[in-house]
Amino acid sequence: xxxxxxxxxxxxxxxxxxxxxxxxxxxxxxxxxxxxxxxxxxxxxxxxxxxxxxxxxxxxxxxxxxxxxxxxxxxxxxxxxxxxxxxxxxxxxxxxxxxxxxxxxxxxxxxxxxxxxxxxxxxxxxxxxxxxxxxxxxxxxxxxxxxxxxxxxxxxxxxxxxxxxxxxxxxxxxxxxxxxxxxxxxxxxxxxxxxxxxxxxxxxxxxxxx
Amino acid sequence: xxxxxxxxxxxxxxxxxxxxxxxxxxxxxxxxxxxxxxxxxxxxxxxxxxxxxxxxxxxxxxxxxxxxxxxxxxxxxxxxxxxxxxxxxxxxxxxxxxxxxxxxxxxxxxxxxxxxxxxxxxxxxxxxxxxxxxxxxxxxxxxxxxxxxxxxxxxxxxxxxxxxxxxxxxxxxxxxxxxxxxxxxxxxxxxxxxxxxxxxxxxxxxxxxxxxxxxxxxxxxxxxxxxxxxxxxxxxxxxxxxxxxxxxxxxxxxxxxxxxxxxxxxxxxxxxxxxxxxxxxxxxxxxxxxxxxxxxxxxxxxxxxxxxx
Numbered sequence: 001x002x003x004x005x006x007x008x009x010x011x012x013x014x015x016x017x018x019x020x021x022x023x024x025x026x027x028x029x030x031x032x033x034x035x036x037x038x039x040x041x042x043x044x045x046x047x048x049x050x051x052x053x054x055x056x057x058x059x060x061x062x063x064x065x066x067x068x069x070x071x072x073x074x075x076x077x078x079x080x081x082x083x084x085x086x087x088x089x090x091x092x093x094x095x096x097x098x099x100x101x102x103x104x105x106x107x108x109x110x111x112x113x114x115x116x117x118x119x120x121x122x123x124x125x126x127x128x129x130x131x132x133x134x135x136x137x138x139x140x141x142x143x144x145x146x147x148x149x150x151x152x153x154x155x156x157x158x159x160x161x162x163x164x165x166x167x168x169x170x171x172x173x174x175x176x177x178x179x180x181x182x183x184x185x186x187x188x189x190x191x192x193x194x195x196x197x198x199x200x201x202x203x204x205x206x207x208x209x210x
Numbered sequence: 211x212x213x214x215x216x217x218x219x220x221x222x223x224x225x226x227x228x229x230x231x232x233x234x235x236x237x238x239x240x241x242x243x244x245x246x247x248x249x250x251x252x253x254x255x256x257x258x259x260x261x262x263x264x265x266x267x268x269x270x271x272x273x274x275x276x277x278x279x280x281x282x283x284x285x286x287x288x289x290x291x292x293x294x295x296x297x298x299x300x301x302x303x304x305x306x307x308x309x310x311x312x313x314x315x316x317x318x319x320x321x322x323x324x325x326x327x328x329x330x331x332x333x334x335x336x337x338x339x340x341x342x343x344x345x346x347x348x349x350x351x352x353x354x355x356x357x358x359x360x361x362x363x364x365x366x367x368x369x370x371x372x373x374x375x376x377x378x379x380x381x382x383x384x385x386x387x388x389x390x391x392x393x394x395x396x397x398x399x400x401x402x403x404x405x406x407x408x409x410x411x412x413x414x415x416x417x418x419x420x421x422x423x424x425x426x427x428x429x430x431x432x433x434x435x436x437x438x439x440x441x442x443x444x445x446x447x448x449x450x451x452x453x454x455x456x457x458x459x460x461x462x463x464x465x466x467x468x469x470x471x472x473x474x475x476x477x478x479x480x481x482x483x484x485x486x487x488x489x490x491x492x493x494x495x496x497x498x499x500x501x502x503x504x505x506x507x508x509x510x511x512x513x514x515x516x517x518x519x
Contacts, residue, residue, distance in 0.1 A: 035489055041273065041486065042288065104491075106481060116473075117476050118476070173458075174387070
């Protein structure tokens with residue numbers, strides 16, 4: 001895979017930190033557009049939905065990194081932490097947009113909705129699952145938890161992505177193509193993991209049996 | 211009820227055209243705005259008199275009302291109707307009046323409403339999705355049309371049907387809903403003076419994306435009851451089948467009265483967001499019967515509104 005090697009060669013020269021700077025631009029831009037009344041008739045939904053959608057895109061991007069390496073030989077592993085953290089921050093902003101702009105800080109009603117409305121409950125659960133991931137996305141935590149423990153904890157990415165996509169799919173009045181497409185993409189990316197584990201299982205069993 | 215009615219509302223109270231055209235940079239959003247205007251027939255001022263039923267709240271801008279629509283016949287996105295409804299042929303337009311009426315038949319829409327007084331009704335409009343607007347409709351009381359065709363004593367309900375024309379209504383090419391869209395009212399609701407057939411908006415003919423050429427407006431019910439582009443009105447003895455209540459009966463009832471105490475299973479109906487109030491507009495409390503309780507609460511005396519939602 002000469003092409004992949006060449007790409008990997010370029011990537012070695014590109015550090016991960018600019019992603020944090022670049023990642024801050026879209027939400028700021030979006031918020032500015034909204035405040036300047038340039039997001040159409042319903043700026044609240046525009047800000048809220050776009051932040052959620054971008055967060056889901058980033059989660060999907062995180063889940064694509066390992067398959068890209070396995071099937072295309074392109075190694076984006078050093079960007080995974082930045083993309084994952086950006087996903088968390090986007091979704092945190094999505095929650096903030098809902099609480100402040102959409103719910104107008106009616107905390108009682110918001111808490112009631114989190115408990116009573118399945119699609120909001122699902123979304124909150126996804127965000128809660130991402131909190132330990134965000135908190136341990138640093139080198140110190142990797143050392144403290146040990147590589148195996150850290151990796152086990154970060155399997156939470158899978159349910160978080162699945163719940164996030166589900167949160168999008170179940171809130172429309174009718175089943176709609178776009179959210180269902182994202183859900184299908186997430187399910188497919190998770191199914192890949194399942195297939196890899198299955199394939200690796202006999203090997204592991206043989207090893208432990210020896 | 212805190213509603214204040216002002217019997218003296220007139221054209222001077224409506225946001226001037228220049229102002230609502232400017233409100234969101236008409237030129238910047240030229241494409242959508244152009245579509246909005248292309249959608250309606252040539253602008254003709256409608257001669258409508260003010261109504262005592264108008265509310266004393268500032269109406270939403272024409273842009274708000276014509277670019278933020280739920281009209282699944284043209285797509286499920288709020289902007290889809292403004293983009294796609296321009297191709298709908300609204301003239302000629304025939305409304306079939308049938309069922310338990312004395313003079314059934316296919317009526318040209320112009321004949322059906324000819325001579326009946328057009329009024330401007332500035333109504334609150336509350337969507338089941340928990341957003342709201344204030345809309346300066348031009349229309350006539352449905353009761354006038356029903357009386358014109360003669361309601362027979364056995365008629366207990368009115369069934370309405372939207373046009374089915376997938377070649378001009380692209381949303382109908384997919385089975386999103388069970389087309390054509392159907393709605394219904396109890397006869398006393400249909401005969402209530404607040405219930406109108408709207409043919410205009412902001413003093414001009416109704417834009418296509420708002421349900422041209424003729425739509426129902428029932429201001430104390432969630433917006434989905436106010437069926438658009440009506441081609442059939444049938445007087446019947448039994449409660450008719452309605453689209454949303456058939457599709458998701460636990461979420462949408464036949465009555466669908468605005469009620470802050472009865473939540474939609476997936477979201478609260480206690481408060482609403484007023485469209486047009488900007489990024490920091492927040493929420494306002496939803497009013498029982500959308501604020502029209504003093505006129506309509508009597509229709510439901512003794513009914514359990516949590517059961518008949």
